[in-house]
Amino acid sequence: MAAINFGYTISKPRAIDLDRNNLRKSDEILHEMPELQTCIGCGACTAVCTAGNLTDFNFRRTHTLVRRGEYEGIYAEMNKCMLCGKCRLVCPRGINTRAVVMLVKRKLGDF
């Protein structure tokens, strides 16, 4: 049996400066998708993720970065998602995760 990569690795230490980041896009996304604010960051979405099983794609990390105003490379990252919808079934807050993926891609296509 191949070793399963659950996506738990240690991230390099870095700082996000919320004063410097432009949160306009992030606010737009939250405005269209207010339920995203109910996310408790449990990571269930990431644990079941089909794409995350094959790559280092991490939905929790990606959408959290978007909310902090870190948009670089987000579009390419979200494009790894296969939209299979498992994350939506396991989300304890019932967030429409697939719509979040589509929305983030639509808003951050230029970044």
Added chain:
Amino acid sequence: MTFYAPFCLPFILGAALMFIIVAWKWILWLLRLPRSDKRLILRGLFTHRTLGAAWEVVRESLLHRRIFRVNPLLGYMHMSLAFGWFLLIVMGWIETISYVGFRWVPLQGHVFFKYFATSLPHKPFFDFAMDLLLLFVLSGVALAWGKRLYSRAMGMRRTTKHVLGDRIALSALWFIFPARLVAESTTCALYGGGGFLTGSIGGWMGAHIGVLPLMNLETVAWWFYSSCLGLFFVALPFSRYMHIFTEIPLIFLRHYRLRSTEKHSSYDHFQIEACSRCGICIDPCQLQSVLGINDVQSVYFLRDRRYGMLTRPVADNCLMCGRCEEKCPVGIDLNTLRLNSRDRMRNVPDERRYTYLRGVDRSSGEGKVGYFAGCMTLLTPRTLSAMSTIFEAAGEEVWWADREGGVCCGRPLKLSGETDSARKMMRYNTELFRKHGITTLVTSCPICLKVFREDYDLPGIEVLHHSEYILRLIRAGRLSPTHGTTRYTYHDPCELGRGSGIYDEPRAVIEAVGELLEPASTRENALCCGSSVANLAISDGQQLQIARSVAAEMEATGAEVIVTACPLCKKAIGRGTRRPVVDLSEIVAASLK
């Protein structure tokens, strides 16, 4: 005898304008068809398909047989208007010929024949026949008025909310035949003749109204009749009544095997404008009946798309369960059209996307039978272990395509409109299946099944849903489940039933294990669990609401266990009920021990 009077002008102008616009549309759409479609038309033109299409035109465009199946009264209303008007035109032509012989008569001469024929001797047969047909049409108009007041009498809980253009055309249509009745009656009052309808009303009018007012009334009435016709004809190509002239070529093209695809094509115009906005698609929609969402149903989607005002929320908010498609009297490919609208709105071809798909083969085992669990089945491990038990009991050597994680089949992505990217996943999985040399591919997810059958190119590999596969094993004697006393009810998954036409196999499997009780909406009319991957818009709470309504219907059968054959349906319905919801494979595996 001249066949012209000033009042004919609105009719002549309207009719000319209508014919020019309709011809323009037809020619443009046909010319823009892709080359392969044109070839299909040429190949089918001189075959029995043309005859088949002509017969269907009579059945559907004139008689409206499929609406009769929805509700007899509704069917009669549509038939009396369409077939009645058609007969009125045909009988009018025969009448003209019988009066003046085979000579050229302008169009208005046929339509307003009663007005021009006052000096000719009366032929009672035609007076009677034309009145009878007029009565036939008028009964349809009366029903149409009645339907506005009380649509439930015709089996419709809700009817279409019309836009202004449709209302104008509709009003003109409703006035055409009463106006004709009044106009012909006044002429009969002045010159005699007429059948049981126009003649009797004419006689009454002649006895009660003076000649001078009658002559004024006659002019006004014929002007009004002609104006109604003219207004209707002008509005026709721009309103829902374009369906009258679009359904006919659509039926022919459909018989020549033209189909809509995930990409927009000129053929879509024929489908979109063939929608009469009858609104039969509204009642089956669970977004309407459970959630009260009133502006996304197929009738509104097609309308918005036709007039170029389609918005993403409308295109996205659909379960694609296919319940409306099942009921559509015109047989429009509603799901495919919605799919290619989403493709237009969202498809962004990206070459770099999914480059990670190279070399991620995590399959295990060896065998001629491949089992593709599918993403959702990986979330329902009981199905997976039940399948494992079944394979073992049948002594089948199995290649497990994705037990340790695999690549999605691509259908969810396709349903969301990113069709080009979905193709990459399809290519990846196709190569994977071919590489392992399987001859049978079993999947327990109907979503995967549909895409394997329709979009994958898998020569030499038979694609089976696990319900079909299990039934085969039972019939071949390789599985011997014990028949118990448990009462089951079965939920038809949309993608399996309406989507792939598999209704009987799961039922046969359940009956081999226990007793089967059918819910109220079943088979083609089965409800959707509400969690469809095709819907990107409704919230979790709304999904749950639909699931509860479905579960309530399943519970009402009195069955102890709810069975389904789709991991997504299982998850969805499970949230709406306290009864156990299990996959088909689970009850079979349990009955083996």
